[in-house]
Amino acid sequence: MPGSHTVGEAGEHAILALIRSHVGPTPPWVVLGIGDDAAVVEPARNHLEVLTSDVQVEGVHFDRHLADSQSIGYKALAVNLSDLAAMGAAPRAALLSLGLPAALEMADLDALLRGFSECARRYAVTLIGGNISRSPGPLFLDVTLTGSVKRRKMLSRHGGRVGDALYVTGSLGAATVGLSWLQTGGRPIESHGPSGSSSASDVMDAATRFLRPEPRLRFGVIVGRTRAASACIDLSDGLADAVRQLAQASGAGASIDATAIPVAAGAVSMLGAEQALQVALRGGEDYELLLAVPRKATRRLAAAAKLGRVTVTRIGVLTSGAALVVRDPSGEHGLPSGFQHFSTAPAALPTPQPIGRSPR
Amino acid sequence: MPGSHTVGEAGEHAILALIRSHVGPTPPWVVLGIGDDAAVVEPARNHLEVLTSDVQVEGVHFDRHLADSQSIGYKALAVNLSDLAAMGAAPRAALLSLGLPAALEMADLDALLRGFSECARRYAVTLIGGNISRSPGPLFLDVTLTGSVKRRKMLSRHGGRVGDALYVTGSLGAATVGLSWLQTGGRPIESHGPSGSSSASDVMDAATRFLRPEPRLRFGVIVGRTRAASACIDLSDGLADAVRQLAQASGAGASIDATAIPVAAGAVSMLGAEQALQVALRGGEDYELLLAVPRKATRRLAAAAKLGRVTVTRIGVLTSGAALVVRDPSGEHGLPSGFQHFSTAPAALPTPQPIGRSPR
Numbered sequence: 001m002p003g004s005h006t007v008g009e010a011g012e013h014a015i016l017a018l019i020r021s022h023v024g025p026t027p028p029w030v031v032l033g034i035g036d037d038a039a040v041v042e043p044a045r046n047h048l049e050v051l052t053s054d055v056q057v058e059g060v061h062f063d064r065h066l067a068d069s070q071s072i073g074y075k076a077l078a079v080n081l082s083d084l085a086a087m088g089a090a091p092r093a094a095l096l097s098l099g100l101p102a103a104l105e106m107a108d109l110d111a112l113l114r115g116f117s118e119c120a121r122r123y124a125v126t127l128i129g130g131n132i133s134r135s136p137g138p139l140f141l142d143v144t145l146t147g148s149v150k151r152r153k154m155l156s157r158h159g160g161r162v163g164d165a166l167y168v169t170g171s172l173g174a175a176t177v178g179l180s181w182l183q184t185g186g187r188p189i190e191s192h193g194p195s196g197s198s199s200a201s202d203v204m205d206a207a208t209r210f211l212r213p214e215p216r217l218r219f220g221v222i223v224g225r226t227r228a229a230s231a232c233i234d235l236s237d238g239l240a241d242a243v244r245q246l247a248q249a250s251g252a253g254a255s256i257d258a259t260a261i262p263v264a265a266g267a268v269s270m271l272g273a274e275q276a277l278q279v280a281l282r283g284g285e286d287y288e289l290l291l292a293v294p295r296k297a298t299r300r301l302a303a304a305a306k307l308g309r310v311t312v313t314r315i316g317v318l319t320s321g322a323a324l325v326v327r328d329p330s331g332e333h334g335l336p337s338g339f340q341h342f343s344t345a346p347a348a349l350p351t352p353q354p355i356g357r358s359p360r
Numbered sequence: 361m362p363g364s365h366t367v368g369e370a371g372e373h374a375i376l377a378l379i380r381s382h383v384g385p386t387p388p389w390v391v392l393g394i395g396d397d398a399a400v401v402e403p404a405r406n407h408l409e410v411l412t413s414d415v416q417v418e419g420v421h422f423d424r425h426l427a428d429s430q431s432i433g434y435k436a437l438a439v440n441l442s443d444l445a446a447m448g449a450a451p452r453a454a455l456l457s458l459g460l461p462a463a464l465e466m467a468d469l470d471a472l473l474r475g476f477s478e479c480a481r482r483y484a485v486t487l488i489g490g491n492i493s494r495s496p497g498p499l500f501l502d503v504t505l506t507g508s509v510k511r512r513k514m515l516s517r518h519g520g521r522v523g524d525a526l527y528v529t530g531s532l533g534a535a536t537v538g539l540s541w542l543q544t545g546g547r548p549i550e551s552h553g554p555s556g557s558s559s560a561s562d563v564m565d566a567a568t569r570f571l572r573p574e575p576r577l578r579f580g581v582i583v584g585r586t587r588a589a590s591a592c593i594d595l596s597d598g599l600a601d602a603v604r605q606l607a608q609a610s611g612a613g614a615s616i617d618a619t620a621i622p623v624a625a626g627a628v629s630m631l632g633a634e635q636a637l638q639v640a641l642r643g644g645e646d647y648e649l650l651l652a653v654p655r656k657a658t659r660r661l662a663a664a665a666k667l668g669r670v671t672v673t674r675i676g677v678l679t680s681g682a683a684l685v686v687r688d689p690s691g692e693h694g695l696p697s698g699f700q701h702f703s704t705a706p707a708a709l710p711t712p713q714p715i716g717r718s719p720r
Contacts, residue, residue, distance in 0.1 A: 137497015
């Protein structure tokens with residue numbers, strides 16, 4: 001199917017045939033998959049259904065000069081899986097809505113679908129429908145993803161209580177510096193970090209995390225099943241934004257210990273510790289999880305982290321009142337504001353290049 | 361909320377607040393609506409779930425110089441409801457994904473959401489989630505819609521049998537000439553029709569049907585419940601395309617009687633009978649339904665039409681073999697091909713203006 005011809009030359013039938021060629025076997029709960037006016041599925045018995053949708057738009061969320069098509073397809077599904085992880089839900093079905101510029105190469109569309117399918121296979125997602133349209137502007141991929149969760153195992157932003165500890169998975173700031181590094185053409189890294197020898201691989205690892213985020217799905221599901229957290233949210237818009245959202249939804253304040261925030265090694269290598277901390281606090285797209293954890297659930301959280309193969313770090317606590325603060329050795333500061341989508345002035349992040357933050 | 365400022369000036373929080381202001385009360389099966397990482401719903405007990413998504417892209421599906429914002433919002437949901445109608449499914453929840461140019465006026469966004477909500481109220485759809493993104497190109501609205509249907513009441517394209525009669529709802533060609541009329545600036549109509557006096561209102565009615573299609577939802581659900589059809593498909597891509605899809609999915613051929621096709625009065629007024637027939641056969645976006653009806657279900661179909669407040673017209677029959685033909689007084693012809701999305705050459709429709717067909 002791939003060749004030197006474009007989507008516009010190939011036409012609708014060839015595009016649909018290409019999409020179908022990437023669809024794997026369908027599980028028995030799919031009554032009607034791709035090819036009718038709508039898809040039909042059997043709901044998961046005794047489960048609630050979780051639904052989310054997130055779009056990736058060329059020029060906003062990705063740049064085809066920086067990201068390969070396969071990664072773009074992979075990420076379009078991965079960012080949706082991160083939302084399910086934050087609810088403790090197991091994924092089921094996806095609908096893929098594609099806006100295709102006529103000049104897009106069929107080979108690039110093929111690669112994009114290959115990336116999407118790779119992510120779908122890895123996380124047991126079945127593509128059941130969607131639609132294609134011509135786009136007179138940017139390429140866009142809008143994914144709707146469904147999942148299932150038992151009512152009492154569901155996580156949300158709302159359940160946190162005053163006194164619950166705040167934990168974050170993995171390390172933060174990687175996606176922001178990874179993008180920044182790609183934007184500068186992947187130039188040699190001038191190390192600011194303690195271990196100069198590993199800087200290059202740290203930064204390349206950060207770029208990979210920007211291009212192909214791995215949703216914390218297994219961990220999220222285990223946390224929900226074992227009731228290891230009282231509230232959860234993903235970090236698509238950065239830690240500061242996530243802390244604000246979770247605290248406000250839970251009717252609490254929050255106090256964050258800046259020295260405890262797990263900063264990605266690549267960020268430290270590229271920016272030095274101080275600036276890296278700011279990026280870890282404010283930069284988005286890390287797709288880690290923030291969790292509120294009651295004292296009595298601490299052990300269950302550790303067990304979930306082990307089974308889910310992620311590190312978790314205690315970074316603060318939910319407090320009474322509404323104040324949102326960050327403590328560091330110099331004192332207490334207000335939590336910085338998160339990235340404002342649609343803002344005309346880009347968030348002033350202390351990175352070598354203006355960061356084209358990628359709002360969801 | 362509406363004012364002279366743009367989406368880019370207003371910023372994300374104001375946009376989200378505007379969207380929330382248009383969300384009505386949520387039914388008890390919505391466990392978590394807008395505002396968390398994902399929406400959560402209780403599936404309808406003993407029902408299958410039906411899912412569809414369709415996008416409307418500026419410059420492809422609509423032109424903001426021809427269509428008012430409220431109609432654009434209305435139609436974005438209506439075209440998805442038509443897909444549910446074709447499955448016999450009752451609608452439940454929608455996710456709305458908006459790609460917004462920074463220069464879009466907040467007042468236009470407000471009107472767009474008002475149109476979407478008007479359609480949602482009329483057809484009992486609950487908006488439970490979605491996402492917003494900046495668009496560096498066209499405005500786009502991608503809607504994912506869920507519905508429910510009992511397994512034995514479900515319609516699909518696949519169930520038709522040789523000998524089943526083919527019926528179509530309403531009248532055809534209105535959307536195509538309505539769009540054409542809007543494109544020419546709504547100029548005075550030079551009547552080709554028999555009743556010159558009603559021509560103007562017929563054509564304006566056609567324009568309304570292009571701008572605000574009414575999905576045959578009530579009828580579709582009743583047809584499914586009473587087993588009044590063996591197969592069903594909507595006419596989003598035109599009658600010729602629908603006949604081809606339904607016949608092929610059912611493993612049959614089809615013979616259509618051209619003289620029986622119910623041509624919209626507005627099309628006849630604007631184009632004369634002969635050209636209007638071609639538009640009725642090939643033009644898309646009428647969002648009527650094509651049904652295969654076994655002889656023994658003829659009465660049930662008539663009853664469903666009465667209850668669903670639509671006219672139905674017998675236009676042909678499913679035949680053995682794979683031939684797809686149209687009969688008219690001059691003889692038998694091959695079924696014309698439907699509109700080819702992504703085709704660089706527009707379908708040559710015999711209308712006064714090149715028709716900017718609006719592919720789904």
